[in-house]
Amino acid sequence: MTARRISAGGARPIPFTFDGKSFSGIQGDTIASALLANGVRVVGRSFKYHRPRGIVGSGAEEPNAVVDVTLAGKTTPNVRATTEPLADGMAVRSVNAAPTAEADRAGFLDRFAAFIPAGFYYKTFLWPDWHLFEPRIRAMAGLGRLDPAHQPPADSPSINLRCDVLVVGAGAAGLAAARSAARAGGRVMLVDDQDAPGGSLGHRPAVIDGMPGGVWAEAVVTELRAAGHTVLSRATAFGLYDHGLVAVWQRRTGLPDALWQVRAKRIVVAAGAIERPLVFPDNDRPGVMSAEAALVYLRRHGVLAGERIVVATNNDKAYAVAVALHEAGAQVTVADTRPRGTLALRDGVEVIHQATIDGVSGARGVSSVTVSGRPIEADCVLTSGGFTPTVHLFCQAKGRLRFDEAIAGFIPGDPVAGMAVAGAANGAFAVSQVLAQGHAAGGGAGEPPRATTPDDTCAVAAAWPAPRGKARQWIDFQNDVAVKDVALAARENFRSVEHLKRYTTLGMATDQGKTSNMNGLAAMAAITGRTIAETGTTTYRPPFVPVPFTVVAGRRRGEFFNPVKRLALENQHRADGAVFREYGGWLRPGWYGTGQPATEIAREARQARATVGILDGSPLGKIEVIGPQAGAVVDYNSYQTLSTLKPGRIRYGFMLTESGVIYDDGVVSKLSDDHYVVSCSSGHVGGVVLRLEEWRQDRFDRSQVFVHNSTPQWATLTATGPRSRDLVAMLGLGVDLSDDALPHMSFADGSFAGGPARVSRVSFTGDRSYEIAVPTGTAKALHLAMMEAGRTLDAVLLGSEALLLLRAEKGYIIAGKDTDGTTMPHDLGIAGPRDKRAGEFVGKRSLFTENALRDDRQQGVGLTVAEGEPPLPTGAHAVETRGGARRSIGFVTSSYQSPVLGRPVALALIERGLSRLGETLDFVHLGTTRRATIAPVCAFDPEGARING
Amino acid sequence: MQLFPCPFCGPRDETEFQFATEAGKTRPEPAAEVSAERWTKYLYLKDNPKGPTREVWLHVTCGEFFLMERDTVSHAVAGSQALGGDPR
């Protein structure tokens, strides 16, 4: 016989499958309790040796029962069976086992275990090259399977909460703490990772304030909720981060999981303690379990862990387990490692003192146990090696631990500011002491809760693992680390616990060594002849439990990961057949029409040169600089002097970094001596605003100048081409469009649809162009008016791709595409301000460094190719061979087929490029070599006649 | 997640901030009189102290630069103040 359900309490049955077989659990089950209730012993295979393994624990500490769960079409890999509630129709699969945990093909691996010791992979696959072996080893490694077809929805909310006191753990200590903190008047948050509050009160009876423990727990929670405090169940505080931020993962029924980010003035850690196993030969057989877990399964789920049970213990707490199992009908033998027990047991339970567990038989499940040389028939071995306080949050808050001999475990040492640790997490196991500590930790307001039941004693006598002959005594079940591996690590001088961990992988599995770290470091201490305190612990890093990436990422995925900026006219462009692409963070029409992109782009470019193109230029920056010092601020931030402009005029210029490198280019319009508009490139608006702000705040009188980014308030529609003036004239903007009144690089204010309309003559195509800026509210009307006017002029809608092509024909740069992190203005042949401008500006000194003045700098040039050849690949490297060595002397930055010129045009950065005009170079790209000749950057209308054409 | 105190907005998550520079640096000017060594030091060399430090940070969401004193080891923040009138 094995484990079985002895009491279902009338709960509703829940059908589920495990490794393809059908089973039935009941409402309130976890997957683990349901598997136990059905007598399933082998629930998985160990990571390295594929040994059959069964359920060990009842919570987050579980090392073995890791499963893939499919529910309602959604598969979640690597779920702990001990913490996952059973649900109707759940399909549960074991991990690291094929086809099933019971009949695993890789089970043979264990027979070769002697040849696969700790460090095996590090040593064996070094020669000739780890990467030869890696794919096969990786295929063998890993646990659960992701379903590649399932894209989990980005629906986990992230919730921020501030409170006075955050209490972690809703056992007796946490409840007492939350209760007193609430009575003191603060705002309290209580989080607990179990299904229901109460902690060990749910399986260890106590009477508190005259009520059974479970009823008292419910009463406290009811009181907290009624007073408006936040109480979360199934919520794990998995990490404490900088400045006391506590992250909480909440599982919610019928809702996506939530991530809470909690900042509390004080934190009470009442996270309890985890029972650790006794370590003895073959202690990993299915059916060897934690004694405390067996009590949980009995009291919470009505599941009896076995028929004939041996309880191996080094402490008193397991005696209550033995009694409870005996009363439930099991035949129980206590094997106590201590010379004498401190508790009397009732008739029918045999107690063996000074017991040693020599071994466990039964490959697929315990069949007998040898205690002090005597075989005892058994189907279940429960072990209790004492309790390890859960001190993770305390340690993450930089708290130091001290080893406490009385409980044989590490407990918090000197207190950490803003944090209190109470109850079992603090090494207190007697319920009266737990309640007192919790009450004090919560602030001590009001009457403390009182327990009227006798206190449990712990009375643990350490029984740490130590090498014993050839038998394998398992410490870390999930990563298959045995005592002999610790001994090997010690022999090879990996004696520090951090080295032990990495060499043997002890504690590195997804259970993070909750049941094994303490035993591992104690074994190392014993082997190296040091004390446990001297040996120390590894670092307690978050997360406490594996947290799904979907919860951490929350909604910041897909289109919300880095949301694009959208045009006011997006819907109009869609109606006009636009194909959208992202440009500098903006979603813009790349081209219009359903034909081949290259064909449509060429059509748009050719037509814009022939008649007029209409383009949405709204993302172009419109940053207003206002105030008496406005001119000084824009001058200081620009390579070119701008304040000398006449009002109504526009100038093109660069903004440099302090390293002298071109950061952005754009135009600045001067409205008046104390009002400028900086029209930077669309991708740099945020950055230019910050640069202007930085110097405004740090160098100028901040009361004398203001910076305002009005980009989102305006839509800008551009008409460009020979017929652009005719088109704008039809809009009735009330602006004199004659070249005398509105020459190139000037602007005029008119009106449209009852609102303002600014008409600027700037050109990114080299053709006559008008940019019309209107408030976004009238953008649609302007667009429609321009489309209507364009009908008679054979106008064309121009997407970004065609615009990029047209500007490349003219040799106009895109900062960051045709320049890189070294390009200075004089590298583009614009050295006037450097040579002539007096006064300071950003980047000035860097234009005169030794490096800036080198004569072999990469300079901006154009390229031509032989007649009939296709465009050069963008990114192709110009190479030079000297003395047999080939090296790059630059690269192609932009390259297009020009429909108007009927040949390719290209821009490049080439060493000494400006003095190499006419020179033909080799360009290498992905193994092919092309020839191209260095030319002036401007390939189209070099005289610039078309700007007024 | 650290909490930084913007002098204008109060304590906010660190993700809203950008580091600007170490406090106390004076831009050497005029350019023609600044040696390459001095300019290099100004541009690229940071003290990067272990322990207490004074820095200029930007609260991106409000656009204000400010001075902050903090500890690079403990991450404790001692305080912050607006740039106006500071001796930087």
Ligand SMILES: [Zn+2]
């Ligand atoms: Zn702020």
